[in-house]
Amino acid sequence: MSSKSQAAQAGQALWSKMPKANAELFALTYGSLVTELVRDYEDPIEVNAQLDRIGHSIGVRCVDEFLSKADVAGMGLATQCQNLRDTAEVVSKIGFKMFLGIQAEVGGFSHDQRSFSIYLQDNPLSTFVELPPGDEQSGGDDLRKLKYSNLYCGVIRGALEQVNLKVECSIVRDTLKGDELNEIRVNLKEVLADGAGDDYKEE
């Protein structure tokens, strides 16, 4: 239990040191990105995949920044996460807090401890956003299939990939679609062996 409050404190401390951006500018920029993607690709499934790809690139860079800042601050994170539960705590309490300033909760651990959920009460990306009601042109519920915040899934996937955890993320609940909170489901696929070893193996 103490590690949870430690993580929360660490998250808060790191957040206060990060340079800040205007929340509205951030939300509007992301909104324009999504609408441009929708206009270019037209198929919401394809847009989801693109957002995931973009998120992946972001995540890969985020994890480096996180590890360097956390170490410098000496937050006691020099000890590695022992299991998926610790990883989940770090991602939600420190990761989300540090980069977005929001409170994220973890829960929904599966029996085999290989999946968990991250719950977001408010989502800074979707301020002002309202999904348009179904248009007649492309058949009813076109943009209902769009996962507006799919960027998060890519970020988590990219970040954990860099620390050798191959995961699959998806958004299962979305406030834009009428649910009370946003839920991201994370499934651990496999723990990768350290890739760098292969290149340096002697013949």
Next chain:
Amino acid sequence: MSTPVLFVIVGKNEPLFEAEIDTHSSIGAPGQNDLSTRQNYFVLHSALDLVEKSAFTTNSMYLRVVDKVNHQQVSTFLTAANVKFMLLHGGKGEEVVKNFFNEVYGYYVKLSMNPFYKYDTPITSKAFEARVRAAARAYLS
């Protein structure tokens, strides 16, 4: 007694939003007969030219009453982007109408921040319509 008010938002080329609001009934749905509804729309649209005229006379966004027909008046509010909010009513106070317009302006700005709403297109959001009707009931009854 319960003359409904007609609220229209007009963009560059076409009306973007229309709502006939019966301020005295509990449901917001229009219950007017067709003839007077059509008349109301006609009066409101013919007032558009007068809006252009009075826009040059004042610095503020609220243009007060631009036209009077029989016992009805048309009040207009001009947003910074030349979108016109027009209200056809049977003689409500100027302050009351101004407050209503300001509230709707706030909702309109929030709507235009929605990345999926393209500027100067018809407004289809149900949430916006509900808010406008609630504001009308609050300010104009």
